[in-house]
Amino acid sequence: MKHLLLKLILINLFIFTLNAKENEKITLRLDWLNQFQFAGYYIAKEKGFFNEVGLDVDIKEFEYGIDQIDEVLEQKANYAVGKSSLIIDKLNGKGIVALAAIFQSSPMILLTTNLSIKKPEDLLHKKVMLTPDARTAIAINSMITSRGVNLEHIDFQQHSFNLNNLINGKTDAMGSYISNEPFLLKNRNIKFNILNPKDYGFDFYGGILFTSNIELENNPKRVQDFQKAVLKGWEYDFLNIEESIEIIMNKYNTQNKTYSALFYEANSLKKLSGIDENKLGLIEKSKLEEIQYIYTMQKYVQANQKLSNFIVYPSDVILSSIEKNYLKRNTLTYLSKINAPFNNGLGISSIELDYIDALKSKANMDIKIKNDSNIEESLDLLNKNQAYFKADFSNTPKSSDYLYTQAIATFDLAIATNLSKTYISSTSILENKKVAIRKDCLLLKELEKKYPNIKLIKTESTSDALKLLSDDKVYAVIDLLPLLNLNILENNNTSTRISGVTGLKFELKYILNKEDKVLQTILNKIIQRIDEKVKNEINEKYNILNYETTENISLFYKILIVLVLLLFIFVLYNIKLINEMKRRKELEKELHKIADTDELTNLNNRRKMIKILINSITISRQYKTPLSIIFIDIDDFKIINDTKGHAIGDNILKEFSKLINKNIRSTDTFGRWGGEEFLLILPDTSTENAKRTAENLKEIISSHKFKSKDSITSSFGVTTLKEDDDKKSFIKRADEAMYFVKENGKNAVKVD
Numbered sequence: 001m002k003h004l005l006l007k008l009i010l011i012n013l014f015i016f017t018l019n020a021k022e023n024e025k026i027t028l029r030l031d032w033l034n035q036f037q038f039a040g041y042y043i044a045k046e047k048g049f050f051n052e053v054g055l056d057v058d059i060k061e062f063e064y065g066i067d068q069i070d071e072v073l074e075q076k077a078n079y080a081v082g083k084s085s086l087i088i089d090k091l092n093g094k095g096i097v098a099l100a101a102i103f104q105s106s107p108m109i110l111l112t113t114n115l116s117i118k119k120p121e122d123l124l125h126k127k128v129m130l131t132p133d134a135r136t137a138i139a140i141n142s143m144i145t146s147r148g149v150n151l152e153h154i155d156f157q158q159h160s161f162n163l164n165n166l167i168n169g170k171t172d173a174m175g176s177y178i179s180n181e182p183f184l185l186k187n188r189n190i191k192f193n194i195l196n197p198k199d200y201g202f203d204f205y206g207g208i209l210f211t212s213n214i215e216l217e218n219n220p221k222r223v224q225d226f227q228k229a230v231l232k233g234w235e236y237d238f239l240n241i242e243e244s245i246e247i248i249m250n251k252y253n254t255q256n257k258t259y260s261a262l263f264y265e266a267n268s269l270k271k272l273s274g275i276d277e278n279k280l281g282l283i284e285k286s287k288l289e290e291i292q293y294i295y296t297m298q299k300y301v302q303a304n305q306k307l308s309n310f311i312v313y314p315s316d317v318i319l320s321s322i323e324k325n326y327l328k329r330n331t332l333t334y335l336s337k338i339n340a341p342f343n344n345g346l347g348i349s350s351i352e353l354d355y356i357d358a359l360k361s362k363a364n365m366d367i368k369i370k371n372d373s374n375i376e377e378s379l380d381l382l383n384k385n386q387a388y389f390k391a392d393f394s395n396t397p398k399s400s401d402y403l404y405t406q407a408i409a410t411f412d413l414a415i416a417t418n419l420s421k422t423y424i425s426s427t428s429i430l431e432n433k434k435v436a437i438r439k440d441c442l443l444l445k446e447l448e449k450k451y452p453n454i455k456l457i458k459t460e461s462t463s464d465a466l467k468l469l470s471d472d473k474v475y476a477v478i479d480l481l482p483l484l485n486l487n488i489l490e491n492n493n494t495s496t497r498i499s500g501v502t503g504l505k506f507e508l509k510y511i512l513n514k515e516d517k518v519l520q521t522i523l524n525k526i527i528q529r530i531d532e533k534v535k536n537e538i539n540e541k542y543n544i545l546n547y548e549t550t551e552n553i554s555l556f557y558k559i560l561i562v563l564v565l566l567l568f569i570f571v572l573y574n575i576k577l578i579n580e581m582k583r584r585k586e587l588e589k590e591l592h593k594i595a596d597t598d599e600l601t602n603l604n605n606r607r608k609m610i611k612i613l614i615n616s617i618t619i620s621r622q623y624k625t626p627l628s629i630i631f632i633d634i635d636d637f638k639i640i641n642d643t644k645g646h647a648i649g650d651n652i653l654k655e656f657s658k659l660i661n662k663n664i665r666s667t668d669t670f671g672r673w674g675g676e677e678f679l680l681i682l683p684d685t686s687t688e689n690a691k692r693t694a695e696n697l698k699e700i701i702s703s704h705k706f707k708s709k710d711s712i713t714s715s716f717g718v719t720t721l722k723e724d725d726d727k728k729s730f731i732k733r734a735d736e737a738m739y740f741v742k743e744n745g746k747n748a749v750k751v752d
Contacts, residue, residue: 023056029080036265044233053225084204095213100281103206104274110195111176120147126172139197179268189666220318330387389512407507414481417499424500433475436465601657604671628690630680631717631738635746637676687720713747
């Protein structure tokens with residue numbers, strides 16, 4: 001028995017493995033290192049949006065020496081992220097297409113800490129750091145030249161990507177991202193000015209997702225599936241910024257960015273994305289033409305070049321070369337039966353033909369309309385000809401004899417009655433009643449099967465059925481909603497209304513020659529891309545009459561009273577809930593303060609100082625800036641406590657804390673480590689400058705007259721971050737230097 005069970009399990013696993021469809025493996029290349037700038041792609045992967053469309057995406061961050069465009073063209077990567085300069089590559093003959101612009105305005109700016117530089121004219125004879133690829137800096141260069149400054153009169157430097165070069169004056173302005181470097185300067189209390197090309201009329205796209213013509217030709221569905229998943233990822237990302245940051249910090253934080261830095265970046269980029277204006281991913285031809293004009297003026301492309309076949313919109317119909325050749329060789333012909341249900345000569349434009357117009361418009365192709373007199377003639381033409389198709393209005397064709405498209409529209413099988421009848425909430429109300437229905441209604445057999453007790457009276461047409469209703473020979477008429485609407489309106493049946501629906505729905509599909517698989521694929525692609533808004537407009541055009549309803553008034557008021565009571569309870573509960581949430585938020589703030597603040601001195605406590613130190617180490621290593629710390633201990637503090645009491649000791653600690661805070665930079669961080677020990681963190685500070693700071697503080701403390709009239713000295717341990725340091729070794733070195741001073745005379749500075 002056990003062996004049999006094991007065999008069954010193995011067989012099921014084998015079958016499951018055979019049926020399981022492995023996701024397609026594809027690669028996305030980013031144009032910089034991992035950060036929030038690419039969060040939408042991470043979200044699409046981590047939240048399963050790529051998986052939903054059968055894709056397994058390998059996201060690769062920027063690597064020096066690798067050109068994203070060449071990588072995509074050589075099919076080493078399927079997709080990549082680039083800048084507006086992709087326009088130049090396209091015009092120069094490279095086979096690429098743009099799928100989405102994640103940022104409606106580029107985050108690229110010029111950043112300066114030289115506050116005398118307030119406008120582009122002020123850059124004359126100044127040093128400016130830009131990337132080696134001048135094409136990516138076109139917006140900045142155009143901004144400068146537009147103000148009458150010759151680029152030859154600016155000292156351009158190769159970009160070092162080291163913010164200290166800007167801070168220390170090695171350059172006057174630096175190409176930066178508005179979402180990154182300003183945060184770092186703000187964090188260090190360094191004032192700066194921003195020169196943004198957008199403010200001078202040079203508004204370029206940023207973060208353009210692109211692929212190759214080869215990928216588009218060979219895998220059109222994959223391209224649009226990937227595009228759809230990416231935009232879904234970005235939309236989720238900007239609506240759930242905190243969650244996105246957590247994902248980045250856990251899986252993609254190769255730059256070791258802090259939560260605060262990512263949060264700042266996220267909110268800066270959200271503003272550039274245009275998501276609040278429903279512009280996420282949008283690429284406008286008019287804006288591309290403006291950018292192309294700027295590239296032309298800068299001589300990067302020739303004049304009068306046409307930028308064609310560059311944008312692939314999510315709603316585009318993407319045809320393969322085989323499908324394009326099919327349309328070149330064949331004229332599509334739509335067979336429309338003269339008195340078919342949706343083309344019944346009522347003198348009103350046909351819903352059937354409106355959908356054909358939608359097909360033509362969506363794919364920008366011609367479809368010839370051919371009228372036939374009967375179903376046999378239509379089927380004979382379908383059997384003999386490819387490139388012919390017709391709407392499926394009949395039960396005659398068998399699925400194995402013809403090909404069918406996806407449904408282009410869905411219609412309710414509705415119920416019409418005279419005004420004297422009440423609203424029909426359930427089709428079962430019609431049981432044992434006479435109901436008229438068109439004899440060739442496609443849903444007739446399904447209706448008979450589902451409701452066998454309805455006495456169906458079959459008529460030649462919808463108009464004949466409505467005549468029976470007006471003569472009170474039947475209780476109701478059942479037909480497709482648009483047909484009932486049209487016939488009631490055309491025949492001026494003022495005493496007739498739509499009283500309900502049966503729950504059955506008719507799907508409008510097209511049938512075609514069973515060998516015509518290419519046409520089936522073409523039509524399905526077009527149907528998938530017809531906008532829901534277009535479909536709704538067509539349907540509403542023919543759903544002219546509204547459903548009429550008759551309600552039980554007493555029941556209505558009973559329900560209303562119950563709803564009002566429920567609403568009152570709900571509002572009362574929510575007021576209590578809101579007050580409780582406010583109280584909890586206030587408590588949470590207080591708890592955060594207690595958790596991070598020393599109660600006596602109101603300084604950062606040890607826990608908070610460790611957090612700040614870890615963050616400072618990350619920034620120091622990322623931007624290759626020196627970081628120093630100073631441990632400070634009040635000499636002989638135990639004697640003060642023992643001889644004068646803890647109250648005096650506490651007052652000295654408070655006064656000591658204020659004295660240090662008053663005499664350090666705004667970029668420095670001071671906190672109580674414990675007892676009479678304190679830690680001072682000095683970002684962007686060399687060993688020599690840290691020692692000078694410690695010597696200065698030592699003199700200030702020893703010369704200060706405390707309110708208790710005590711004279712106090714302190715011992716200082718100074719060290720600077722080394723390459724192989726971690727947090728513990730860094731702290732230990734400063735701590736040991738301080739204790740060396742305490743054991744060797746006190747009131748001194750020791751550097752280790």
